[in-house]
Amino acid sequence: MTEFSGLESQYDAFLFASLSETDEVTLSVLSLLARQDVDPWQEAARLTRLPKDQAINNLAAKIWKSNSERWSPSEASIVAARLIELLPSHSHVHSSPLWAGDNTGRLTFWMVTWMLFMSVAISGHNIQKSTSDSRALASSVSAAAQEHAVTGSSR
Structure with a gap:
């Protein structure tokens, strides 16, 4: 796991975003990745470096894998596209015109x-x-x- 001093707040919007909410539980990206034994901050950094389409496909696969009964592949892709927009390099704002x-x-x-x-x-x-x-x-x-x-x- 990542050391606490290395946690990057630039990924907070992405990692703490809600995937789904029920009466009992809210499933965040962070909890989804942790349940799959993936370091959430390293995965956020990795997805940030990927081209947008590839990042969406990677995250959609993880979402679908987490609960294929809950998510269809197309639903997982839609949710992943929304979430990838929260990463620093994939937001609509260009970094340095x-x-x-x-x-x-x-x-x-x-x-x-x-x-x-x-x-x-x-x-x-x-x-x-x-x-x-x-x-x-x-x-x-x-x-x-x-x-x-x-x-x-x-x-």
Whole structure:
């Protein structure tokens, strides 16, 4: 089992969420996982790292396994989808958009902006260089054509 100092409150909403309630008992995710001899906090952390669909399927299997007479596979999936939304990485709020108030978001924004600026600057320089190279080539072709015309008319 997890040591008490290692318990992570970020999983509390998920672990203490109710799966079902009867007159006598409320079954929480924590009690469901403990009954299956699974460390609830480790499982919450594992589910957080999984892609959302895979996390839902994993939790639904545990719910169905806990009482297949009570839950149909589709009911277990519906409940699991609701519960997975309570995990930090699977909630609707994105963790760090480019415009976030934290320093990481700000740094990301300015790095992307700088890279775009440099790309435009390099592209502009290359276009300018190729245009001047084209003009130089055109003037040398023009000079060669004039020279050829002069030498051809003098014959």
